[in-house]
Structure formats: structure tokens, C-alpha cells
Amino acid sequence: MALLTIDGVWKRYRHHNVLRGVDLTVDPHEVVCLIGASGSGKSTLLRCVNLLETVDDGAIYLDDQEITDVRVNPDQIRQRIGIVFQAYNLFPHMTVLDNITLAPRKVHGVPRPQAEAQARDLLARFGLADKSGTYPDRLSGGQQQRVAIIRALATHPRLLLLDEVTSALDPTLVNEVLGIIRELKQSGMTMILATHEMSFARDIADTICFLDQGTLLEHGPPAQIFDAPQNPRTREFLYG
């Protein structure tokens, strides 16, 4: 059974179609990488899945429940889907620990000691044990992004969306973030990543999806897409 099914999703802004009938299924424990030029619709697709955008046509199913149904409460769906943004979007007025424990405490009703213990475990696991009392401004970009990922993980989401999470980082910092994502894959987390890191995508993805002008032109295992792309647009994007 698929964990996520995207069925013919359209999204338009004014007169511009950002997504034109995208279909995609994601199985449990699968890692899907969305690749494509800037403006091809990768981020918009992730934002539609997290219901930050309303779709203009089509439907999205999570665990066989239609989450694009207008009668569904988006807050309850978002509790099951984590998203990490390119610009981190940490809350600057809260410590690292408070950033991470906010949703578990306020949304899921976890008692503070328990939420904090869990947050400290996650911080230790990802090499940030000494940063719990620090404010985001005091962290490097890579550290901030790792905290953002931990914040998304703290609510035990069914699905994690990662929107170009390394685009704002320099190469040395990229690796510490990619390391976390690798570890998440090993632990069986289902993930959809929009990324420009081709070698990383090839390394980590079970499925690569190539988006072009709002259409999913080609998808398949990394070896197929990177070594033997069928679509001329894919070839042009990958080989220039």
C-alpha cells in the first residue's frame, strides 16, 4: 500500500500553471528525490503535500485518506507530515530546545520533561548535544538546518519533506546535513526531497523524479535516470 499518492495535481498562480497534472506514488520507507531546474515546480509540489498551498485540481492521499478534501482539517494532516525549508525558518526568539519541543508539547500534549528528554536524545544523535540552550542566531547554517530537521522529526511524522535543505549552505556544511538525511534513510523514514545535489540524489534516492515546467517528465531508479535518461529534456538538464 502506498503511503502517499499524488493524483493529477494542478496548481496555478494567476495565469501561470506551476503544476500541470502531476502523478506520483511514494511507498513506506521510500526516498524520492525531485530534480529539475528552478521554477520547475519542486517546491510547490512539496508545499501542496503539506497543504501550505491548496491544489487547483487533482487529489493527494496520505495513508489512503484524501488530504485535499476541503472538509479535512489541514492542521491534523500537517501533524503527520514534517517539512524542512531551505531558509531553516527556526523561531529566533526560542532556544534550540524550545524550537524542538514546541510542537510536541503544544500540539501533541507531551509533558515538558518527556519532550525535552526526547529532544536531547535527538540532538545527541545528530551531534548537537551541547546546543540545546543556544539561540538559532548563534548557530552556523549547517547547525541551524540540522536543528530544523530535528524539529520536524520531533513529532514523529509519517513522511518528511525536505525542500532544498542544503541550498543555502557552503560545501563543508552541506555534508553534515546530508549525513543526517542518510541516517534517516537507514532508520526507515519516508522522505521526499527537492534537491540540486545530483550526486547525493543518486546516492540516496530509491526513485528520481525529473520535473520540467510543472510536469513530471520521467521517473525511475537513479541508475536509469542518470545513466540512461529516455526523455530529451532530461538529457538536456543532466548533461547540458
Add this chain to the structure above:
Amino acid sequence: MSADWVKSDRQLAREALLRARGRRSLSAATISTIVVVVVVVVLVAASPGWPRVQDTFFNWDALVTALPDVLRGFLLNVMIFMIAEPIVLVLGLGVALVRGLRAPVFFPLRVLAVLYTDIFRGIPVILLVYLVGFGIPALQLQGTPGDPVTLGIIALVLSYTSFVAEVFRSGINSIHPSQLAAARSLGLTHAQTMRHIVVPQAIRRVVPPLLNDFASLQKDSALVALLGPLEALRQAQIHVAKTFNYTPYVGAALLFVALTVPLARFTDHLAARAAQQRGGG
């Protein structure tokens, strides 16, 4: 670009559902509004003191008699704040900029600006109106204005400039240092950076609190009545003193409110537009 998109049945059904929900929300809002209004009207009209309240505060005849005078007086209020507001804006921005000067030679100016805001923000407006309005003529110096309206405007400007200067200053301080760094990196001087980068962004940010201060200034133009000019409050007072009916006061109050409400809606509109421009992220 969009010619290839035909809405699916699923989408049509979804939009029908949304429209139905919209209709339900509208009728729920309508019904609850009607119920509340009816309840309030019935409760008020049924309360034992209502006829007396109505006669004292909402007397139609008293209103009609007083309104021409009150309205004429109100034009003076409008004139007072129309003159005061631009002056306050310019002086307030000036004081804020002076406080932002960092060069050592400007130290005395900076101290003056700080002293000015500290002192005039702390003095009650009514006290300032008395001080300026009666104090300056008492000096009997050559060239000092003796006209009470001018003196009133001076008092209002002195008080409100200190508030507006602080609003501008907080706006200027709220611009992220990276903007300053970017401007200075291009070789712009401090003055050019302020003029082209910081102040334009700061002004956009402080428009809502500025309009809030202006609403306050509009009301306080009534304090000029203390110096004698026949503005709206004074005219209403004269009518009340003649008849002991308080409707003229209510009339004057309504005139002030009528001016503040559009300003408030305009502020809301600006805030909504700014929120839209920022978007999600």
C-alpha cells in the same frame, strides 16, 4: 499557457463544496448578527432609564440646533491638525535622524534630540497647551505669536513630534544591519544609506503606528479649546451650557469619530497589503 487545463469533475465537485460552505458561513454570520442586534435593541429600549438617557444624549432637536455651530467649529479642528500633521512628520523624522548620527562632532545635537524627546514625551498635552498658550503671550516679547490657534498648533507639534520621532527611530532601528552593510559595501555614505535604503524601508514599516498617532492628534486638537478659539468642543460646550442637554457633545464626538474611523480602516488596509506582499515562506 493555461488553454490545456480543463477542470476535472473532482475539482468541480470540490469547488461546489467550497461554495456551499461559503453560503453556510454567510448565513450563519447573518443570523447571529440579527439575533445580537435584536437582543441589544430590546434590552436597551426596555431598560427603565432609557427615555431619560435618550432625551439627554440623543435629543434630535438639540442636535439640529447645535450642529451648524459645532460643524463650523469642527472645520477649525480640521485646519489645526491639517497644519500640524505635516510639520510633525518632517520634524519627527528630523529628530529621529539626528539621534542616529554617529559622528562625534554631532554629539551635542544628539544630546539635544534625546533631551527633547525625553522631556516633551513626558509632559501632558493639556499642560503643554496651557504653558505655550498662556505662557508665551505673557512673555510679551517682540515677534512671538499671540494668536491662540497658532499657539495651540505649536503646543500640539511640540508634543507629537517627540512621539513621532520615537516611532521613526524604532522603524529605522528595525531595518536589519545586513541592509546597512550592503549599502555601505557599495560605497554609499551614511547619509546616502539613510536616504535611499533605510528610511524608505523604515517609513513603510511605521505607517500603521504613525496613523495611530495622527488619530490621537486629531482628537487632541480639541484641547486648543482651552485657549479660547471656537472649535467643535467649545461650540458644543456653549450649546450645552445654554440648554443643559448633552446632545451637542455627542454630536461633536461623532464628528471626531467619523474622521478617525476611515483612518483606522486605511491603516488596516495598509497592514493587510504589507502582509500579502511578504507572503508565506
